[in-house]
Amino acid sequence: MANSVTQEYMQIPAVTRAYTTACVLTTAAVEVHTKTHSEFHSVFALHNSRLAPVQLYRYCRMLEEGSFRGRTADFVYMFLFGGxxxxxxxxxxxLFFLGQAFTIMLVYVWSRRNPYIRMNFFGLLNFQAPFLPWVLMGFSLLLGNSIVIDLLGIGVGHIYYFLEDVFPNQPGGRKLLATPGIFRFLFDAPQEDPNYAPLPEDQDGISWNGQGVEDTGQDQNEEDPQ
Structure with missing residues (x-):
């Protein structure tokens, strides 16, 4: 059982695994703290804090395995830019507690890159993915939370989406968010040269030399016997 849990945990993409783990540990600390407050406040805080990591894990992983697949450096750079x-x-x-805003930012970017996916909210509301951040903001409003945090996440998510996906494709536009080379060195696996072709080997395991002449061990200047 423990091995299967460990294997499942290690199969989570690296960035999602690291960030979600940090958020879960932080949430656990918050839950311990809320036990010193009233029962109602504690129940409300537990529900709200547990919902946030679920959303974070889901959309962070879908981004990393989707539009950022094989682009870990770009994904980390998005984290840095948004943060x-x-x-x-x-x-x-x-505003000092921005975890929910960061989650909404991830949701916003995912939703704009998957505009045709149909969503269902608690079996009550059907809509397409780009409306998801606004639905979550409305849910926060129903719970009595301030929507300023949600608006901040939507705003930052839109800025990233516009600079990365919209502006470069406009007439006269260009890519402004260039991932630094150090990020690619640290986070992206080195890619093989697509033009590289290994030298062929004969049956004896002897490679062809650089001049295109097979080394047979025989002096090339030796004349053939008559």
Whole structure:
């Protein structure tokens, strides 16, 4: 049982595994803290905090295995770009707990890159994927939460989506979010040269030399016997 759980855990893409683990540990700490508050507040906090990691894991993994498949460096760079921009906006708005905003950002990018997927919300509402961030924001409003966090996540997600997917494809547009080379060195596996072709070998395991003449061990200047 433990081995199967470990194997399943290690099959999660690297970035999703690392970030989700950090969020789950943080959530666990929050749950321990809420036990010192009233029963109602504790139940509400537990429900809300558990829902966020589920959303995070689901859409983070779908992004990493989907449009960012084989592009780990680009995925990490999106994390950095979104985190820095969100932190700057959060400082101006006096917002310090931005985990939900980051999750909404991931949801937004995924939803815009999968516009034709049909979604169902608790079996009550059917809609296409691009409306998902707004549905989640409405759900937060029903729970009595401030929607400023959700709007921040949607805003940062839209900025990334526009700069990465929209603007480069416009007349006169160009790619502005270039992933630094150090990211590719650290996170992307080296790719083989598609033009590389190994030298053929004969049956004796002797490779052809660079001049295109097979080395047979016989002096090439020796004249053939008459």
């Amino acid at each position: 820095v921009l969100m932190t700057l906006f959060g400082l101006f708005a006096n």
